[in-house]
Amino acid sequence: MPTIRLKDAEKRYGGTAVKAVSNLNLEIGDGEFMCLLGPSGCGKTTTLRMISGLEHLSQGQITIGDRVVDCVSSGTFVTAEKRGMGLVFQSYALWPHMTIERNTDFGLRLRKVPKAEREARVEKVMKTLGIAQYRDRYPSQLSGGQQQRVALARMLAVNPDVLLLDEPLSNLDARLRLEMRAELKRLHEAFKTTIVFVTHDQWEAMTLATSIAVMSDGELQQVGTPNDIYERPANRFVAEFVGSPPINIIEMTDQSSGPLAGLARAYFSKFYPQLKSIGSVGMRPEAIGFVRDAGAVPEGSLSGRASVTGVLPTGGSWIIELVAEGSKLFLTTHQPPAVSDGAEGLFHVPPEALHVFDDKGDRDWVADIALSKGGEGRPEMVAKKAMA
């Protein structure tokens, strides 16, 4: 399957100036499992629908391999039915007047696949998804999870090169969602299909995707592997959107931004005097440690006095709420905490776990190199990004 390329793609609805998607450049390679991740209204579903051909561009172009499927300037538009992709809707959109089998073999009938082959393929895909026993039922007689499988089977039956999924798991309960996630991952490996998956659920994106595209307000924020996105968020939006509980942010732009900012400023000027104009600093909750006495703080860490104001068990792990220099910090731990409300001590964060953003909110890659001491913590990645 050739690569899907979106070039300067833009979408406005009904002649309004509001852009649902703007200036989008994205490449989806063969066999990738790409997640479009973002809050609702960020343009991820619009992007998916533009790829499918159900929505046309207002500006820009989309190519699949060498084939231009949508290009405003050359006046080309290939309709959805001629793009040969598969799309699974959030609502599943099963045809209520057809049995499960007819739903599944619809695409094959359209393509006039000979009966024997059609039946064999439908059989195979229905078996794979465990819905063969419902073949003569109607969609309304199935549960949500079963309907979801039929929706998948219907698209997989025609063996599309690209499978588009629009929040297909959001209507399922937690347990079923977990099962279907595993199933999707298996299917991706079994069918070698390129998958584009839209979700607002970061967990889903993290567990499924080979790469994630984070969007906000119609604009692409970052593309990368799940690890990239989590460990090296390209900007404040990505850092704050991904991760639960959310990343702790110390605002550093304003002189009056509080004593914790002062503490951080002192830390940076002592250890990393070459870093100027820091806008903010982010710390993941699991990167923060809490100790009772100053001697236990690792050398070179950002550290300060803190008191525990809440211990929240979440089942197998704990969220601890700290107040350090008047600011709230959340940390998570998988060890049963030996502290309780009101305990006094020190928080500490190792330098390589500090995310430094400039005053525009973009990641400061130079700071990354400095903080990772120019050698540890996957320097080649950091260096590559810094040069780009």
Added chain:
Amino acid sequence: MSALSGQERRAGRASKFRYNSQVALRDPTTLIGILAALLFGYLIIVPIISLLVDAGRVQFGDERRIGGEPGAFTLYYINRALFSPVAQSLFWTPLTNTLAVAFGAISISLAIGGPLAWLVSRTDMFARRWFATALIVPFMLPAWTFALAWATLFKNRSVGGQLGWFEALGLTPPDWLAYGQVPITIILALNYIPFFILLFGNALRRFDSQLEDSARMLGANTPTVALKIIGPLMLPALMSAIILAFAKAIGEFGVPYVLGLPVNYDLLATGLYRSISSRQTGVAAVLATAILLIGAIALLVDARLVREARKFVTVGGKGAMARRSALGPMRIPATAFAALIFVVSVGLPLLTLVLSTIMRVPANFAFSNFTLDYWIGTNLDTVALRTGILLAPALWSAAFNTLWIVGTASICSGILGLLVGYVVVRTPVWPLAGFLRHVTFFPYMVPGIAFAAAYLSLFAVQRGPIPALYGTVAILMLALIADQMPYASRAGISAMMQLGKDPEEAAQVAGAGWLRRMIWVVIPIQKGALMTGVLLPFISGIKGLSLFVILAVPATDVLTTYSLRLVDYNYTQAANAVVLIIAGIAYFGTVLAQKLTKTNLADGLGS
């Protein structure tokens, strides 16, 4: 440099236009929409404009009197209808009568229908479900069925023909009770009660008890809850029912025709009919314009109220629950009240009609007086119609005409309705969607009689390539299609809205082209809606009178005009029998429609 960029910009615009038109025409939706817009423009807007223009133009035959060429501008008709010495009887009296009847009927039906709606939807009255269906039966029957029943009972010696039952028993009903304002008002009132039960009752049913509970939790007592919470939320639905009934009353023809003409009690609709039959087309146009204006104002008010009401609808939410109040000791009296209304508005009139068709002499209940002759007899002792009605060839040809004309028109409007629904929901060209939505709803504002007058005015002569259609089946079908479009397009639009885009897009992604998608996916899913879109117009067309009375000629006689002629000739039993046949078709048709589509009549009303 600047020339080049200008050229580039032009080229860019050209390719953008090419791109946009390619996107708009990637499937035939927009094309169908444009064709439909042209069709309805011609079927709905042009006749109305032609009617309005007729009110200000010299008509054929009036050249001498007015002193101008046919078609020249004149204020003669407006003067004559509004300001001349005959204006009083031509326009002002019918107008006051119409308003008096409309307000009277609405007050009565509100006073009875409001409480009934509450009883049926929010209390533990006995046989609540049964009443919910039984009490809306009058809505399924033609209003003038009840006028005939009334005449059968109360007719006095002022008019010839068979005696009324009371007269036959020796109790002469006074004219005011037998004809004119009182009976017309009562019959229309009984006929509009279902509006309140359907629309107001529906709103009551949807009302979330939690809203009431929240107010109570905050300390509001029952009157406060009723005044501050329930009242404001129910007002739009109530107003909507009032205005729909009003719009119907304005154009009402059959009832005043049967009960008003004997004492020269004219409403606007009967006045219009008279003007047309006495060939005063100019004055008729003025009257029709007046009806149209009143109807349009009423419907505009309604549209506003419905929009207001929509604001509230979203509040309902998922957890809505409707609790029914216990009536306690009032349970039996309440049930008796509902039963009484049922007897008066359905039982008694129908029983009277049925009995009247099997009795030789009115109000004589001796066994020997009963006969089936009027249904299946032969060699009867009458001037014309010497066989029972079921053996009269005229009935069968009228029945055939009805089924063929109304049936064809209904199928056309059902299909058009679904297409309109499809285009409205799917086309990327928004103004087209808006235009179609409004133009197809427009006939709702135009009472049938005014609409028929408009068609008469437009199609009486040849215009361009369209031949004179008066007297043909085509004009009836076209007028019916246009008149029924509000029901059909509403059914189509709401069905397409509910369907959503997903199932069709799923088929598109799977590789199905437009035609395939229509045949394999959209139409099969929408067959229920299509059925409603055909059946609702069919029922309303079967019982419709006002269109036919103006546009039908003997060759295109239908059941309604046939029964009306029998009334005119005083074949009371036969007329009643035909009306019963119509009522039967309308009633069972409605029941069938509801069964088939599992829908509720209230949805068809478009609350």
